Amino acid sequence: MQRLDGRTERDMRPMEINTGINIYAEGSALIKVGNTHVICTASVEDKVPPFLRDTNQGWVTSEYGMLPRATDQRTQREATRGKASGRTQEIQRLIGRSLRSVTELKALGSRTIWIDCDVIQADGGTRTASITGAFVAMALAMAKMRTLNQINGAPLRGMVAATSVGLLGGVPCLDLSYAEDSKADVDMNVVRTDTGGYVEVQGTGEKTPFSPEEMKVMLELAAHGTNLLFEQQRKTLRDILPALLPRP
Helix, strand or coil: CCCCCCCCCCCCCCEEEEECCCCCCCEEEEEEECCEEEEEEEEEECCCCHHHCCCCCCEEEEEEEECCCCCCCCCCCHHHHCCCCHHHHHHHHHHHHHHHCCECHHHHCCCEEEEEEEEEECCCCHHHHHHHHHHHHHHHHHHHHHHCCCCCCCCECCCEEEEEEEEECCEEEECCCHHHHCCCCEEEEEEEECCCCEEEEEEEECCCCCCHHHHHHHHHHHHHHHHHHHHHHHHHCCCCHHHHCCCC
């Protein structure tokens, strides 16, 4: 199948991760997946939510937002409206869940890692790019915490990344752009760990239901995509990642 941008159904858009783009944050990354660009920062706070007080257990949480001109038309800042939209709340909870799924919270002590994902340009897949970039920012922050002797042991149980898949004209395709997402028969976001576990699968039959066989093919395609993302994360974090993961 020839897609709008010339890719085959198994191709991802060009992807890169640049680190150290914020001089103040303990960890930061700019992830680009095609024309979707997200700045991810990780900030360490020496306290935890009230429900974790006196547990000596840390927490990882997230906030997500889109700049007013991240899309083809300007949108009003949610701060101006005074309330985050339901979509924003859903995405930031998803990012937090995804990162906690691979974090050894006890290793953080009584500290919170705040992840901020700010979409500066959107062309589909902003939540999946945010999760993938946020893992890099969080790992960088953890490495800095180790240098300050704030972490004992391995704070990560594994890696996490996310991508989208869908059915376009009945054909399973990987990493949908906005133009593809808006007309897809099925739209699915898949969050996956490097050991093959699923954190979340969000799939919707936009026009018609999809079959178990189609579901299987899309999950296999998502596994292929996330494996490519794990390779990029490992390349970006090659100097620090081994010290953050449990020893084999």
